[in-house]
Amino acid sequence: MAEKLTFSLVSPARELFSGEVDHVIAPGTDGEFGVLANHAPFMSTLKNGVVRVLEGETITMRIFVRGGFADVTPEGLTILAEEAKDMADVDASDVAAELQHTREELLKHPEGDGQHGALAETVAYLEALHEAAAA
Amino acid sequence: MPSLKDLKGRIASVKSTQKITKAKQMVAAAKLRRAQEAAEASKPYARRLADVVANLTSAMGEGAGGPKLLAGSGDDKVHLLVVMTAERGLCGGFNANVAKKARIQIEELRAAGKTVKIITVGKKGRDMLGRDYGDLFIDHVDLSEARDSFTPYAIGLGQELAQRFEAGEFDVATLIFSEFKNVLTQTPVTNQLIPATAPDDAETIDLSGAIYIYEPSEEDILETLLPRYLNTQVLSAMLENAAGEQAASMTAMDNATRNAGELIDSLTLQYNRARQAQITKELIEIISGAEAL
Numbered sequence: 001m002a003e004k005l006t007f008s009l010v011s012p013a014r015e016l017f018s019g020e021v022d023h024v025i026a027p028g029t030d031g032e033f034g035v036l037a038n039h040a041p042f043m044s045t046l047k048n049g050v051v052r053v054l055e056g057e058t059i060t061m062r063i064f065v066r067g068g069f070a071d072v073t074p075e076g077l078t079i080l081a082e083e084a085k086d087m088a089d090v091d092a093s094d095v096a097a098e099l100q101h102t103r104e105e106l107l108k109h110p111e112g113d114g115q116h117g118a119l120a121e122t123v124a125y126l127e128a129l130h131e132a133a134a135a
Numbered sequence: 136m137p138s139l140k141d142l143k144g145r146i147a148s149v150k151s152t153q154k155i156t157k158a159k160q161m162v163a164a165a166k167l168r169r170a171q172e173a174a175e176a177s178k179p180y181a182r183r184l185a186d187v188v189a190n191l192t193s194a195m196g197e198g199a200g201g202p203k204l205l206a207g208s209g210d211d212k213v214h215l216l217v218v219m220t221a222e223r224g225l226c227g228g229f230n231a232n233v234a235k236k237a238r239i240q241i242e243e244l245r246a247a248g249k250t251v252k253i254i255t256v257g258k259k260g261r262d263m264l265g266r267d268y269g270d271l272f273i274d275h276v277d278l279s280e281a282r283d284s285f286t287p288y289a290i291g292l293g294q295e296l297a298q299r300f301e302a303g304e305f306d307v308a309t310l311i312f313s314e315f316k317n318v319l320t321q322t323p324v325t326n327q328l329i330p331a332t333a334p335d336d337a338e339t340i341d342l343s344g345a346i347y348i349y350e351p352s353e354e355d356i357l358e359t360l361l362p363r364y365l366n367t368q369v370l371s372a373m374l375e376n377a378a379g380e381q382a383a384s385m386t387a388m389d390n391a392t393r394n395a396g397e398l399i400d401s402l403t404l405q406y407n408r409a410r411q412a413q414i415t416k417e418l419i420e421i422i423s424g425a426e427a428l
Contacts, residue, residue: 010183029351030351040348041346041348043187045350071190080187
């Protein structure tokens, strides 16, 4: 593949990746999509899931994003993640423990409680992360 | 002429003050590095988000309705000022400068016949503005418990602003905070949050001719994007403010330490002179006593 795609992934905490790659697959709200060089201008919201970076046919990097946006312009792809974790740094058992803990917390805050919504969202996020880590 | 004992006491007390200011300076220097790193780290995200917003708005074109957060309420009668200061003092003119900027802004808006409401972030701003404008306060954000992350506070405040705006409590929201230029300069600046404006330096890409594809839809994207843009702006202001506070505190404490040093020098000189004068006096007394015999 001759042409490279300029790709950057940033979260409010830091810039996780910036550079040239062959192919990026991102979890869009309406389904996964892949971006190659010279993609048409495109913008999508993202759901919780794994962004995969490919060089040729091999996956070189897996980054878990907790919602966000992908913006494809003629200049490249920018992913703005609410929260992002390099899957290489994620330990499945830690996530499982945190998930367990958050689920217990959720039981303490029934529906209607101010914290219920936020906790339920966290559980959904952790479940997705756990699934991705186990895969 | 103060006695020797008085002078000694004063020297000791200035010395202990100097120890305190020196310790505070070192603490601020250490905290500054972390705060600066955090502020720097959040910049790429904020900048790119601003670019995206700028792209979207330019793609949507002027006058195309859009969500209220972008288009405004169609009025500008009620202004909300979010004044960001530090939780603590001992940082030179840092808080006073922000408060001064806020005062000017409030007076200008009032002179133009607008209604002003204020949300304060940080205790010092509340104290400083409370005397004259206490009746304009509608809320306060306490950051004294914020240890490592401002994110929850920023999101909380961002959501609150969006809700209050939806409820029609104000028409325009402006943020007043200290921009962290470098360690020596922090300038109070204003930043209009609602209706959202893209910064002038945001890169817009000319897409005339190209058609943007939106998934799910342009409105849906803007609707999720704008609140985040709001939160991000609040967060980066908080981070810059925190870095500025530490920098101002470091500079102020450095000055204080130096001043204390000068004071100690001049007091020591005075002490030595007084001691010498006393010795001379005693000698004269002894000699004249001996001569009298």
